[in-house]
Amino acid sequence: MPRADDVVNSVKRMILEGVLRPGDRLPVEKELADSLGVSRGSLREGISALSMPGVVDTRQGDGTYITNLDVTKPLAPMGFVVDLEGRGNARHVHAVRRIPECEAARPAAGRITGEALSRARALLDEAIRIAGEATHDHERIIEIDIEFHRVIAMNSGNPVLAGLLDAFAGRTVRARLWRSLHEEGADRRTHGEHLAIWKALAARDPERAWIRMANHLMGVEESLYGLSGDMPPST
Amino acid sequence: MPRADDVVNSVKRMILEGVLRPGDRLPVEKELADSLGVSRGSLREGISALSMPGVVDTRQGDGTYITNLDVTKPLAPMGFVVDLEGRGNARHVHAVRRIPECEAARPAAGRITGEALSRARALLDEAIRIAGEATHDHERIIEIDIEFHRVIAMNSGNPVLAGLLDAFAGRTVRARLWRSLHEEGADRRTHGEHLAIWKALAARDPERAWIRMANHLMGVEESLYGLSGDMPPST
DNA sequence: ACAGCCACAATCATCAGATGTATCGGCTCC
DNA sequence: GGAGCCGATACATCTGATGATTGTGGCTGT
Numbered sequence: 001m002p003r004a005d006d007v008v009n010s011v012k013r014m015i016l017e018g019v020l021r022p023g024d025r026l027p028v029e030k031e032l033a034d035s036l037g038v039s040r041g042s043l044r045e046g047i048s049a050l051s052m053p054g055v056v057d058t059r060q061g062d063g064t065y066i067t068n069l070d071v072t073k074p075l076a077p078m079g080f081v082v083d084l085e086g087r088g089n090a091r092h093v094h095a096v097r098r099i100p101e102c103e104a105a106r107p108a109a110g111r112i113t114g115e116a117l118s119r120a121r122a123l124l125d126e127a128i129r130i131a132g133e134a135t136h137d138h139e140r141i142i143e144i145d146i147e148f149h150r151v152i153a154m155n156s157g158n159p160v161l162a163g164l165l166d167a168f169a170g171r172t173v174r175a176r177l178w179r180s181l182h183e184e185g186a187d188r189r190t191h192g193e194h195l196a197i198w199k200a201l202a203a204r205d206p207e208r209a210w211i212r213m214a215n216h217l218m219g220v221e222e223s224l225y226g227l228s229g230d231m232p233p234s235t
Numbered sequence: 236m237p238r239a240d241d242v243v244n245s246v247k248r249m250i251l252e253g254v255l256r257p258g259d260r261l262p263v264e265k266e267l268a269d270s271l272g273v274s275r276g277s278l279r280e281g282i283s284a285l286s287m288p289g290v291v292d293t294r295q296g297d298g299t300y301i302t303n304l305d306v307t308k309p310l311a312p313m314g315f316v317v318d319l320e321g322r323g324n325a326r327h328v329h330a331v332r333r334i335p336e337c338e339a340a341r342p343a344a345g346r347i348t349g350e351a352l353s354r355a356r357a358l359l360d361e362a363i364r365i366a367g368e369a370t371h372d373h374e375r376i377i378e379i380d381i382e383f384h385r386v387i388a389m390n391s392g393n394p395v396l397a398g399l400l401d402a403f404a405g406r407t408v409r410a411r412l413w414r415s416l417h418e419e420g421a422d423r424r425t426h427g428e429h430l431a432i433w434k435a436l437a438a439r440d441p442e443r444a445w446i447r448m449a450n451h452l453m454g455v456e457e458s459l460y461g462l463s464g465d466m467p468p469s470t
Numbered sequence: 471a472c473a474g475c476c477a478c479a480a481t482c483a484t485c486a487g488a489t490g491t492a493t494c495g496g497c498t499c500c
Numbered sequence: 501g502g503a504g505c506c507g508a509t510a511c512a513t514c515t516g517a518t519g520a521t522t523g524t525g526g527c528t529g530t
Contacts (some may be wrong), residue, residue, distance in 0.1 A: 049284050071328060081309055471527105472530090477527095497506080
């Protein structure tokens with residue numbers, strides 16, 4: 001077994017046994033390397049592997065710390081695979097995305113904060129303003145779209161759900177989606193659908209929010225692929 | 236930005252752009268390091284980080300290869316976090332899992348093959364047989380449970396959905412969560428619920444399959460965490 | 471006494487070079 | 501033609517040195 005894997009397992013075990021706890025700082029590289037019987041290079045490889053799924057966080061000049069472990073972090077690397085999957089299976093990816101996205105909108109209607117509601121509204125206002133401008137900042141529209149959906153996901157009350165949506169509706173997937181969408185000049189229609197979702201949230205109406213969200217995403221899918229009775233799991 | 240992150244991003248980009256494809260071998264360390272303008276040490280840190288979520292696989296004396304990327308691999312580290320933080324996070328994971336699982340059951344009812352149906356039935360028969368035995372092979376029961384759900388997911392018609400469920404309901408994430416369940420002797424109740432799902436599938440009744448599946452998973456969640464009106468996104 | 475600036479020490483980041491070890495593929499010998 | 505040897509190749513690991521960044525504690529000026 002590679003030395004770096006030893007490091008990974010050792011640190012994991014130390015965390016499981018409570019020797020290291022969230023927020024703790026790991027021993028200095030040299031010291032930890034010696035105590036594990038590996039060189040600094042191998043140690044750093046192991047630590048690097050642990051930092052990918054967000055188990056540890058290392059800051060130059062300061063030290064390496066155990067993060068506040070939560071299930072959301074390991075979801076991030078999944079976004080890459082989803083992006084990749086989107087090259088050949090975009091339709092399937094969108095069909096899957098629709099499911100949790102709708103389920104997030106439902107509880108969000110019941111528990112979204114006034115602040116988040118305002119923020120969502122501000123985003124929509126900015127979007128329609130940009131759509132009316134001559135420059136038509138495409139990138140910014142995508143940013144807003146992502147952020148709008150993220151606000152909803154984060155108010156669903158389930159961090160895992162929010163993380164999953166981050167992975168499935170990340171930048172790459174969304175960019176591909178908007179490229180074709182924009183060509184049809186669908187900006188305004190999209191804005192209308194977003195607004196309908198916002199109103200349902202503001203009205204604290206879960207069922208309405210669910211329907212508006214489902215309608216929105218279904219519309220997007222149809223304008224991309226047409227209406228094929230093939231495989232999409234119906235909702 | 237740390238050099239190792241450069242490596243990670245560069246390799247990721249090369250994969251996304253199709254320069255590197257699953258199964259391909261990466262250039263030799265020295266060569267790749269030079270082309271990215273980093274030292275071998277930094278390169279290895281980056282590669283090490285990529286190997287944790289299973290993006291690449293490196294074999295001594297041979298080379299480093301791009302793996303067959305699927306959504307399951309990046310989620311493997313999540314098992315660790317679930318083990319660690321336990322209840323709080325696990326509940327969220329389960330709540331999220333329920334959503335796509337139910338949505339997979341629906342279309343599966345309409346398109347599942349006779350062969351898959353037979354296989355699912357055989358699994359259930361084996362489960363009830365084992366439950367009746369004195370030895371009571373828990374591990375095998377868990378295997379069967381995973382496989383039963385997998386058969387359904389694979390017949391949903393959406394490979395991405397099947398992958399997602401593999402990730403969320405696969406061995407790494409689920410093993411420990413379900414051990415306690417089976418220790419309570421809930422095997423028989425679980426079997427009854429599974430059978431109800433199977434009957435709905437055999438009857439080609441999507442709505443019935445959805446309900447049976449939702450009922451099943453909800454029951455599991457309740458026996459694990461109790462009925463808390465807290466956060467689970469309602470379905 | 472307090473605020474702001476500065477130098478120092480601790481710590482991670484990165485590099486270069488050397489040596490060990492596993493794998494694969496071709497060659498030899500039977 | 502097949503089994504076994506052998507060398508080229510590639511990763512694995514260590515050592516030692518140097519750069520970059522951060523946090524801290526002391527110093528200074530008001």
